[in-house]
Amino acid sequence: MGSTAPTLNRLRQSLAGIDPSLKPALPGCGREVGLDPAIDAALGGGLSCGALHEVAPSGPGYLGAASGFALALASIASGQRREVLWIGTDYAGTEGGRPYGPGLDLFGVASAKLVVLRVPKPVDALWAMEEALRCRALSCVIAELTGEGTVADLTATRRLSLAAREGASARTSGFGLLIRHNATAVPSAAATRWSIAPALSRPDAYGGLGRVRFDLSLRKNRRGPVGRWIIEWDHHEHVFLPALPVGVAQAVVDRSGRAPLVQTG
Amino acid sequence: MWLRRLSTDRVERHSSKPVETFVVVASVQSAQRIVALTDGAARLGLKAGMGLADARAMYPKLPVVEADPEADRQLLEGIADWCDCYTPLIGLDPPDGLLLDVTGCAHLFGGETALARDLVRRLAQQGLRARAAVADTVGCAWGLARYGKQGIVPAGESKAAMLSLPIAGLRVDAGIVADLKTSGLTCVADLMSRPRAPFAARFGRELLFRLDQALGHIDEPISPRQPLPAAMAEQRFADPIAREADVLGTIEKLASQLVTVLDRRGEGGRLFQVALFRADGAVHRLELGTGSPLRDPPRIRKLFEERLAVLGDACDPGFGYDTVRLSALATERTDPMQTGLGGDDHAEELAHLIDRLGARFGLRRVTRIVPQDTHIPEYAVAAVPAHAVRTATTPLPFIEQDTLAPAQPLRLFERPQPIDVTAEVPDGPPVQFQWRRTKYRVIHAEGPERVAMEWWRDDRGSELTRDYFRVESFQGARMWLYREGLYGREVARPHWYLHGLFA
Numbered sequence: 108m109g110s111t112a113p114t115l116n117r118l119r120q121s122l123a124g125i126d127p128s129l130k131p132a133l134p135g136c137g138r139e140v141g142l143d144p145a146i147d148a149a150l151g152g153g154l155s156c157g158a159l160h161e162v163a164p165s166g167p168g169y170l171g172a173a174s175g176f177a178l179a180l181a182s183i184a185s186g187q188r189r190e191v192l193w194i195g196t197d198y199a200g201t202e203g204g205r206p207y208g209p210g211l212d213l214f215g216v217a218s219a220k221l222v223v224l225r226v227p228k229p230v231d232a233l234w235a236m237e238e239a240l241r242c243r244a245l246s247c248v249i250a251e252l253t254g255e256g257t258v259a260d261l262t263a264t265r266r267l268s269l270a271a272r273e274g275a276s277a278r279t280s281g282f283g284l285l286i287r288h289n290a291t292a293v294p295s296a297a298a299t300r301w302s303i304a305p306a307l308s309r310p311d312a313y314g315g316l317g318r319v320r321f322d323l324s325l326r327k328n329r330r331g332p333v334g335r336w337i338i339e340w341d342h343h344e345h346v347f348l349p350a351l352p353v354g355v356a357q358a359v360v361d362r363s364g365r366a367p368l369v370q371t372g
Numbered sequence: 373m374w375l376r377r378l379s380t381d382r383v384e385r386h387s388s389k390p391v392e393t394f395v396v397v398a399s400v401q402s403a404q405r406i407v408a409l410t411d412g413a414a415r416l417g418l419k420a421g422m423g424l425a426d427a428r429a430m431y432p433k434l435p436v437v438e439a440d441p442e443a444d445r446q447l448l449e450g451i452a453d454w455c456d457c458y459t460p461l462i463g464l465d466p467p468d469g470l471l472l473d474v475t476g477c478a479h480l481f482g483g484e485t486a487l488a489r490d491l492v493r494r495l496a497q498q499g500l501r502a503r504a505a506v507a508d509t510v511g512c513a514w515g516l517a518r519y520g521k522q523g524i525v526p527a528g529e530s531k532a533a534m535l536s537l538p539i540a541g542l543r544v545d546a547g548i549v550a551d552l553k554t555s556g557l558t559c560v561a562d563l564m565s566r567p568r569a570p571f572a573a574r575f576g577r578e579l580l581f582r583l584d585q586a587l588g589h590i591d592e593p594i595s596p597r598q599p600l601p602a603a604m605a606e607q608r609f610a611d612p613i614a615r616e617a618d619v620l621g622t623i624e625k626l627a628s629q630l631v632t633v634l635d636r637r638g639e640g641g642r643l644f645q646v647a648l649f650r651a652d653g654a655v656h657r658l659e660l661g662t663g664s665p666l667r668d669p670p671r672i673r674k675l676f677e678e679r680l681a682v683l684g685d686a687c688d689p690g691f692g693y694d695t696v697r698l699s700a701l702a703t704e705r706t707d708p709m710q711t712g713l714g715g716d717d718h719a720e721e722l723a724h725l726i727d728r729l730g731a732r733f734g735l736r737r738v739t740r741i742v743p744q745d746t747h748i749p750e751y752a753v754a755a756v757p758a759h760a761v762r763t764a765t766t767p768l769p770f771i772e773q774d775t776l777a778p779a780q781p782l783r784l785f786e787r788p789q790p791i792d793v794t795a796e797v798p799d800g801p802p803v804q805f806q807w808r809r810t811k812y813r814v815i816h817a818e819g820p821e822r823v824a825m826e827w828w829r830d831d832r833g834s835e836l837t838r839d840y841f842r843v844e845s846f847q848g849a850r851m852w853l854y855r856e857g858l859y860g861r862e863v864a865r866p867h868w869y870l871h872g873l874f875a
Contacts (some may be wrong), residue, residue, distance in 0.1 A: 311776050
């Protein structure tokens with residue numbers, strides 16, 4: 108068994124000679140976007156810059172959570188100072204809403220540093236993303252596709268991954284996030300694939316809404332194991348915090364003795 | 373330049389079998405009259421202005437075509453476009469003339485004579501009969517092209533050339549021409565040999581005004597069809613080029629010439645135009661705006677590459693282009709910058725990316741978010757074209773945070789989505805709602821946050837007050853809902869809408 112690891116390494120090296128995108132990520136090479144110690148360990152140090160990552164909501168109605176997770180990653184990657192590009196098709200904007208400046212500012216993505224591109228067709232979004240990933244002025248490129256985003260197939264995502272790798276240099280990232288409005292089984296060359304659901308929050312001391320919680324399922328990871336975590340987003344400090352799941356039973360309010368439900372509107 | 377048979381040439385160009393003799397008719401004062409005719413018809417003794425009935429009486433089988441002034445006009449515009457390869461300063465002289473200012477251009481074609489000959493010859497190849505004259509003044513050239521000897525009037529000799537022209541060559545009303553004829557005055561020389569005052573008294577100022585214009589006593593500018601570029605460069609080819617790579621290579625070469633000129637003035641281009649002159653006379657024009665003054669030929673090439681990629685078939689090279697021209701229509705001062713030396717110039721790289729995306733998708737699609745002075749959510753920010761936002765935008769006004777969750781949504785629907793809502797009390801927060809056929813039960817709700825509409829902007833007074841709620845469903849999904857209208861005061865049964873999604 109002792110000789111397996113070197114053999115594997117040698118094989119990986121020779122594969123990397125054939126296809127540079129299979130180059131094994133060595134510790135210390137390239138930048139990482141860190142989420143949370145537990146998740147970073149599974150990811151081998153964090154989400155690698157110079158790569159493409161996919162995010163999709165795990166169910167209908169969770170698009171807000173998926174967008175929020177992607178934007179939180181963009182916030183960490185950009186550090187509030189560097190520019191972020193958001194690419195969406197016209198249809199994605201009508202279907203899921205457009206990025207909203209005041210909300211972005213509160214969430215931790217400076218809206219003054221955001222460039223929004225609306226494209227007519229999904230293929231245009233892929234083209235624009237590929238161009239933008241090569242641009243070293245952007246810290247993060249987010250593209251969203253409606254439905255399963257089947258136009259982003261293995262070939263297309265491979266192109267995007269290569270563009271991201273090209274765009275990454277010692278000081279810049281080439282960090283690409285692809286949001287699909289529906290989870291998909293389409294094969295993809297992305298480095299990771301995330302399925303996002305919101306998680307019940309812990310209300311604050313006054314009964315108001317608590318910090319945003321994400322229920323993350325890592326469905327695919329080229330550098331390590333998959334897994335599932337629940338984390339909170341602290342939009343003041345722009346960091347993820349680990350969170351314990353809140354049982355639904357805890358949060359149910361006793362409604363006996365209240366007025367009967369009234370239909371309005 | 374006079375296109376003497378414009379209407380009939382147009383018809384002939386489009387007909388499959390050649391007909392030598394026909395006339396074009398139109399209703400003039402409720403009578404069918406001949407407005408244009410072919411050389412063949414003219415030889416039969418027909419004239420423009422003759423009634424169709426008279427013509428039919430002479431030649432019962434005379435073929436007739438309806439006049440189409442709009443098509444004539446389009447053809448004239450098309451020819452004017454094509455003439456752009458001689459000079460950028462072209463004026464239309466409807467219905468059948470074009471005015472070209474060839475000052476400073478003629479030497480490129482081997483002199484004025486050669487230019488005029490080339491123009492007439494190339495038009496003839498396209499089936500258009502033209503007469504061209506070059507003179508100091510518009511009036512003189514106009515008269516000579518129509519009534520005089522074609523050719524060149526050397527500078528300062530327009531007066532001599534005008535003498536033999538008939539009075540009609542002065543661009544005056546047919547009525548005046550006829551009146552002068554009855555007095556025995558037929559040519560310009562007759563007019564000039566007599567005192568001016570009686571003419572002014574008898575025929576008004578038009579006659580003398582036209583005469584002065586033709587003689588150059590009064591300046592007559594040509595109003596150009598296309599904006600005059602600040603700088604331009606062009607390249608002609610003996611053999612037309614058709615490959616996209618060749619066209620782009622030419623554009624880059626022209627760009628470097630153009631940039632040399634602009635650099636000397638300390639300017640960069642904001643608006644570029646490429647005109648591609650196709651061998652068969654069609655002209656394609658591509659325009660391109662940029663976010664910042666541009667002085668880098670490879671970038672100019674790259675932008676046009678995007679534009680060409682989008683146009684695809686709309687810009688069919690056909691038999692190829694024989695002239696490519698690049699002009700800078702708008703320029704702006706730039707201060708010379710040091711480029712290179714290893715620094716990462718991120719701002720410039722981003723500006724270039726925005727230009728490229730703009731060239732491909734249209735500048736309006738690349739936007740930045742600019743805050744507006746209103747608290748109505750859908751108007752609180754505007755999407756402003758990114759190239760127009762020159763400096764970093766002012767930060768949005770700070771919105772106070774009262775909870776651990778952001779108070780504004782990440783995504784906002786342009787059109788609020790109607791939803792079915794159940795609430796405990798009519799003006800309370802929702803307990804359950806249905807959106808896109810999915811039911812959501814609300815576990816936490818915060819609100820209402822009241823947004824009153826701006827009555828000073830709402831002239832009909834129909835806008836209803838909104839009460840916004842932030843709700844979290846049993847699954848944890850957070851949404852921004854509002855109830856439109858105050859219960860009982862503004863409406864009997866308020867409607868509910870979903871306006872945004874939180875993370």
